[in-house]
Amino acid sequence: MSELTVDPYDITVKSNGLRRRRIVERVFGVLAIGSAVIACGILVLVLGTLVVKGFSSLNLYFFTKARPLFGEKGGVADALVGSALIVGMAMLMAIPVAVLVAIYMSEYAGPRVARSLKVILDVLNGVPAIVVGIFVFGILVVGHGQSAVYGAFALAILMLPMVARATQEILEVVPRSLRDASFALGVSKWRTTWNIVLPAAIGGILTGVVIAVARVAGETAPLLFTTSIAANEISTNVSHALPTLPVTIFVFSESPDPGEQSAAWAAALVLIAFVLVMNILAKLFAGRKRRQLEGS
């Protein structure tokens, strides 16, 4: 009977050090909030710097003229054209293959094969971009010289696993009942995949593509060895090396010339604006499509 007279709260306080536990709890909360504030703060700092330093160099010149030559006023129009062409070609090379790989994984392969393909794609995704650049340098650039097409090929290698994984993940969310309904009407498997499954998943595929494009548009490392030594002029000849935004920023960022540094800031602002817009687009696509799929 004597146990019952003991106040249970008293036990907690004395034996488990409630005060200390409360302090630990408090400290944990503050640290967690602090970490989130640090991460957001860094983002705001970087973007803020870009806007402040980049806007002063942005003007019409910047979008219509090629790179500055020795103190001349110039822009990055050549790099804009080059980047657009190279990223466009990379998309043409990577997206069809990536979507087919994803279709194979979700529609044809058994679970074991699909799982090993997932690992292969994830490992491919983990190959450093600079190593991909060296690879393309070794198989194509050696003996042929640099070219925008080779640069696009290097970017396509980086895009492939990203798009394939995103597509495969969304294909798996497409309800089984859609496929069954199509099969029940006597539609062949490939037509079902092409006309029913892919359209249902298109939002998710677009999200993956947009995120991959945003990422490779800013990649410098694969381009250094494939399309970096280019003339200072606006050109659309993809069989030669073309200047690109990331390589231009990279070269200018290590330049002591303040004119080139300010051009680097402006180019960085253009690049990040593109990347942010793409990411926000992806967010919108993803939210809408997922709701639709889950609703069906």
Add this chain to the structure above:
Amino acid sequence: MTSTAYENPAAPESDLRRRGIRLGDLLFRGIAVAAALAATVLLGWIAFKVFDLAWPAIQDFGLSFVWTDAWDPVTNEFGALIFIYGTVVTSMIALLIATPLSIAIALFLTEIAPRKLAAPIATMVELLAAIPSVVLGLWGIIVFGPWVRDHLEPWIQDTPLGWLPQFSGEPSASGIFTAALVLTIMIIPITSAICRELFIRVPKDLTDGALALGSTRWESIRGVMFAYAAPGIVAAVLLGLGRAFGEAIAVNQTIGNRNAIPSSWFEPGDSLGSKIASEYVGATSLEQASSILYLAAILMVISLATNLVAQFIVVRFERARRAV
């Protein structure tokens, strides 16, 4: 019976159509298999080709290249140790700082922040990952580096840590420490995004059970969530590490590019990826690029190994979860 009679005249056509459909299926399947094979072959080809490219250098310099502390084009002495040191030390510092921060961010997003606040903050952390490395490097060298030199490094030297040889010497804008901090910024979003997904997947009844037994929120996180998600956290950290090992551009811009092992972390050094990136202008022939290709092979081995271990843990982890 009548239906078969009616169908009969059309039989050749329907048979053809049926065969046509089969042909389409076969063709489509074939293309899909080819694409999957291509992706697999590509990975093997990259690994093979980079070694193949480095092979002349591997024969020339031998394995001792890996632990040779020299890079002198004049005396023709080359070794990878300077760059391996730079890669490993910058990535490890980044890992040490980024891991607790990432876990804390993930916990904030899943456990503390109200839903309305969690979504935009998660988006902001994701956007941090979207900043191209060359842009982060530009910011790192022109804005962040000088701040590190003028404020952060002197401050560290004033604390008891300043007695360590790693924190001695003259603070500088570009160096091992600045590069490591830039890498930290790059891997925080990767690690925290994976940790967040792990924490979301921890069954609510487990943490609720801990809370019902009288533990505080932190105790339930430490005792239940961490125990449940531990392998996943290790994999997340390794994936971040793989990314840090492989980063060439932002490190190149901030590490200072000096061919020597620095005695202090505040001094400039160089890393594998960064050294390779610096040499792009000279790389027009294989002979000139030979030792650089050796560095590329070493970098590939390090990052592939890190990634494979991470993947292995993920696969094991998922199998265990499925079994539950």
